[in-house]
Amino acid sequence: MNQLSDQITTGAIARAQRITLYGPHGGGKTTLVSQLPEAIILDPEEGSLHLAISRFVATDYGTLCRVLDELVRLPYQTVVLDTIDRVELFLRNEVCREHHIAGMEGMAYGKAWQFLAEKFAEFITRYLDPLIAAGIHVVIVGHSNIKRIQYPGLDGFDRWELRLHPGCANRLKEWSDAVLFLNYKTRVIENQGKPKGLGGKQRVIYTTHDASYDAKTRIEVPEELPCTLEAIEPLLCGWKRPPIVSVQQQFAEALADLDPKQVIAFLIDRKQIRDDQQISDVGTDYAREALRRLPEFKKTITEFDFLAM
Numbered sequence: 001m002n003q004l005s006d007q008i009t010t011g012a013i014a015r016a017q018r019i020t021l022y023g024p025h026g027g028g029k030t031t032l033v034s035q036l037p038e039a040i041i042l043d044p045e046e047g048s049l050h051l052a053i054s055r056f057v058a059t060d061y062g063t064l065c066r067v068l069d070e071l072v073r074l075p076y077q078t079v080v081l082d083t084i085d086r087v088e089l090f091l092r093n094e095v096c097r098e099h100h101i102a103g104m105e106g107m108a109y110g111k112a113w114q115f116l117a118e119k120f121a122e123f124i125t126r127y128l129d130p131l132i133a134a135g136i137h138v139v140i141v142g143h144s145n146i147k148r149i150q151y152p153g154l155d156g157f158d159r160w161e162l163r164l165h166p167g168c169a170n171r172l173k174e175w176s177d178a179v180l181f182l183n184y185k186t187r188v189i190e191n192q193g194k195p196k197g198l199g200g201k202q203r204v205i206y207t208t209h210d211a212s213y214d215a216k217t218r219i220e221v222p223e224e225l226p227c228t229l230e231a232i233e234p235l236l237c238g239w240k241r242p243p244i245v246s247v248q249q250q251f252a253e254a255l256a257d258l259d260p261k262q263v264i265a266f267l268i269d270r271k272q273i274r275d276d277q278q279i280s281d282v283g284t285d286y287a288r289e290a291l292r293r294l295p296e297f298k299k300t301i302t303e304f305d306f307l308a309m
Contacts, residue, residue, distance in 0.1 A: 015239060016131070016241070017236050017237055019176060019235060020141075022141070022142035022163075024160075024183060027227075029141050030051070032182070036139060039080055039139075040053075040078070042064060042081050044059060044086040045082065061094055068130075077241050080139045080141060081139070084172065088116070088120065091116055098115075117165065117167030117168055117171065124175055144161060144162060144163055145163045146159070160181060160213040162214070178216065179214055179215050179217075180207060182206075184201065185202045185203070185224075203226075204225065204226065204227060205232065217235060219234065247287045248287050251280065251282060251291060252279045262301060266301045272286055
């Protein structure tokens with residue numbers, strides 16, 4: 001019972017935020033998210049080439065995954081994935097390749113689509129959650145489609161939805177702390193006794209669920225926001241990524257209770273550093289392995305007779 005009580009927390013817990021921003025093409029989604037703090041855009045669609053920003057153009061799934069793995073160790077505050085539509089296309093290709101089918105309809109009973117939803121959930125868990133755990137905001141950009149909805153006994157209506165398979169879209173919306181719909185604001189006027197929508201040039205971000213689109217936030221913000229960085233910054237909850245501590249720094253700090261002369265002599269003897277280097281100059285792989293086996297490693301150092309060198 002005491003173990004359980006030790007794990008119970010109270011109050012708000014600050015962490016990096018998971019944000020999905022979607023809307024029709026040409027609305028300025030990429031330009032908006034490029035202004036987020038210390039952002040890098042992973043841009044498989046090459047839609048950010050007109051912007052003076054940090055980007056990586058990943059044209060295949062394997063490259064995208066390798067970059068996401070590496071970004072955990074790089075000093076960015078925000079990772080933007082633009083767009084999630086292209087990631088889903090990568091995953092469709094992976095499903096087809098693994099199951100030796102020409103297209104997603106090549107398996108009976110919709111099994112290929114089930115495999116896609118599973119791969120999409122795995123992508124989030126394997127590649128996006130570690131970024132959040134490392135204190136990096138993750139912003140997902142997506143396009144939208146218009147879908148006709150017809151409920152029994154009611155008139156049909158149009159609805160904006162993420163341009164993803166429903167299984168993937170639902171998983172992404174569940175994962176996100178905020179789902180934001182960006183669109184041009186529409187005015188409704190009466191024309192011959194019937195409502196008529198008039199499009200405009202004002203772009204707005206919708207933050208609350210509506211019959212015509214999906215949106216949500218976990219904190220209280222207005223239902224409509226202007227399409228500006230200042231308007232969406234509160235959704236980051238004031239979180240800033242802590243300074244990155246390299247594996248070598250962690251290694252040096254873990255050995256701080258030992259005699260530094262003995263540690264340096266040991267590392268020189270093992271040819272991990274030169275005699276003009278410091279403890280923190282060891283290689284990344286060596287430091288990572290030492291930390292994994294720290295008690296055994298420290299014992300080996302303390303038993304090392306550096307005076308006999």
